[in-house]
Amino acid sequence: MTKSQVSAQAEPMPLIMRWQRLLQFGDLFSNRDHTKDFDGSRASQIHHRVQALAAIYMLVALGWMILDYISMPLAQFQAMVPARSFMAAGFMGLVFWQGRSSSLLMARIRLALLVLIPSAFYVYSAQLLEQSQQIYQYYPLITAVQLAVFPLTLIEGMVLALPVFFSVLLASQMSGYQIPQELMMTLILLVALTLWAQMSQLFMLVSLYRQATRDPLTGLFNRRALFERLQTEVLRADRYLRSVTVLLLDLDRFKRVNDQYGHLVGDKVLQSFAVAAQKAVRNVDLVGRYGGEEFLVILPETDAKHALDVAERIRESCEALLVTTDDGEEVRFTTSIGLAQWQGPEDLAELVERADNALYRAKTAGRNRVEVA
Numbered sequence: 001m002t003k004s005q006v007s008a009q010a011e012p013m014p015l016i017m018r019w020q021r022l023l024q025f026g027d028l029f030s031n032r033d034h035t036k037d038f039d040g041s042r043a044s045q046i047h048h049r050v051q052a053l054a055a056i057y058m059l060v061a062l063g064w065m066i067l068d069y070i071s072m073p074l075a076q077f078q079a080m081v082p083a084r085s086f087m088a089a090g091f092m093g094l095v096f097w098q099g100r101s102s103s104l105l106m107a108r109i110r111l112a113l114l115v116l117i118p119s120a121f122y123v124y125s126a127q128l129l130e131q132s133q134q135i136y137q138y139y140p141l142i143t144a145v146q147l148a149v150f151p152l153t154l155i156e157g158m159v160l161a162l163p164v165f166f167s168v169l170l171a172s173q174m175s176g177y178q179i180p181q182e183l184m185m186t187l188i189l190l191v192a193l194t195l196w197a198q199m200s201q202l203f204m205l206v207s208l209y210r211q212a213t214r215d216p217l218t219g220l221f222n223r224r225a226l227f228e229r230l231q232t233e234v235l236r237a238d239r240y241l242r243s244v245t246v247l248l249l250d251l252d253r254f255k256r257v258n259d260q261y262g263h264l265v266g267d268k269v270l271q272s273f274a275v276a277a278q279k280a281v282r283n284v285d286l287v288g289r290y291g292g293e294e295f296l297v298i299l300p301e302t303d304a305k306h307a308l309d310v311a312e313r314i315r316e317s318c319e320a321l322l323v324t325t326d327d328g329e330e331v332r333f334t335t336s337i338g339l340a341q342w343q344g345p346e347d348l349a350e351l352v353e354r355a356d357n358a359l360y361r362a363k364t365a366g367r368n369r370v371e372v373a
């Protein structure tokens with residue numbers, strides 16, 4: 001890495017701009033830029049809401065049979081009973097289907113079923129009842145609007161709305177019944193409002209999730225999120241007999257930077273370091289702010305030997321960093337690193353303590369170096 005590159009990186013984007021960028025439309029459009037943790041937490045929310053809705057629908061589907069019995073000729077009622085029972089069974093399946101609640105794929109399948117089950121019922125009932133039961137015309141509207149309670153991206157919302165439109169067209173084709181124009185217009189309007197509501201929920205969720213898990217100065221994971229992730233990684237490592245290594249990093253003589261150049265320059269140094277550390281690791285690794293001028297890096301599937309290379313890479317890129325003050329002064333800084341490989345059974349605090357002891361040795365041995373626990 002050349003110095004000019006490093007110097008360019010060392011000018012971090014102002015915090016407010018970064019936060020604005022983090023919340024840009026892209027996050028609401030698709031989940032491409034969402035983190036795995038966020039996907040998992042959104043998936044569990046979807047899972048629980050699908051369960052709640054499916055439980056209500058199951059009861060309504062069964063209860064509605066009484067209304068059918070009162071309002072329909074017996075032959076029609078008898079033809080509707082299997083369809084209603086089938087629908088109620090489908091919803092019951094959704095209520096009791098446990099699956100992996102944190103998998104976004106599973107959540108999407110659950111949502112698709114929540115749309116497909118009533119849509120299939122609507123096509124069947126429209127064909128059977130034709131125009132005689134006006135109330136059934138509202139099925140597609142209800143099916144579309146129910147999705148407003150989910151935090152979904154625009155793409156997810158649009159894909160889920162498709163079967164609703166398709167069911168209306170199919171029902172019209174099969175029954176020969178001309179769909180009233182107002183009904184179609186209402187459906188389009190409701191789908192548009194539903195998409196808006198879904199994205200608003202997603203926006204709220206993304207903002208709250210970021211506030212709860214990110215350090216506002218650097219945008220990195222905060223200590224709480226780091227420990228949650230570390231817990232997941234050590235469980236995975238134990239289960240699949242893999243290694244996990246952590247690096248504890250502390251900027252050297254950082255107090256002097258603050259004292260000499262002021263707190264704002266100190267903040268700028270922390271931000272530059274955060275960017276550089278992230279660039280020095282793989283996508284699957286996690287860099288977080290442990291507190292103050294201390295950072296923690298989690299390296300999944302990495303033993304101490306390979307982690308040492310990563311630690312050296314971070315140390316070198318920090319050494320090469322250059323932060324320029326508003327007065328044009330150049331600030332350089334270094335970092336000391338303590339490295340510890342997970343050795344279950346131990347608890348996370350012990351692992352970090354071993355890394356901290358190694359870090360202490362790195363400090364006492366002269367700083368700007370890596371020590372292994």
Ligand SMILES: Nc1nc2c(ncn2[C@@H]2O[C@H](COP(=O)(O)OP(=O)(O)OP(=O)(O)O)[C@@H](O)[C@H]2O)c(=O)[nH]1
Pocket residue numbers: 217250251252253254255256258262263264265266267270291292293363367
């Ligand atoms: N600018 C800024 N400074 C911070 C922040 N958090 C902690 N600090 C400062 O970081 C400094 C840490 O100083 P010390 O713990 O004495 O350590 P050090 O000067 O880095 O010395 P060694 O760790 O021994 O190399 C303190 O001056 C804190 O005020 C922050 O968010 N922004």
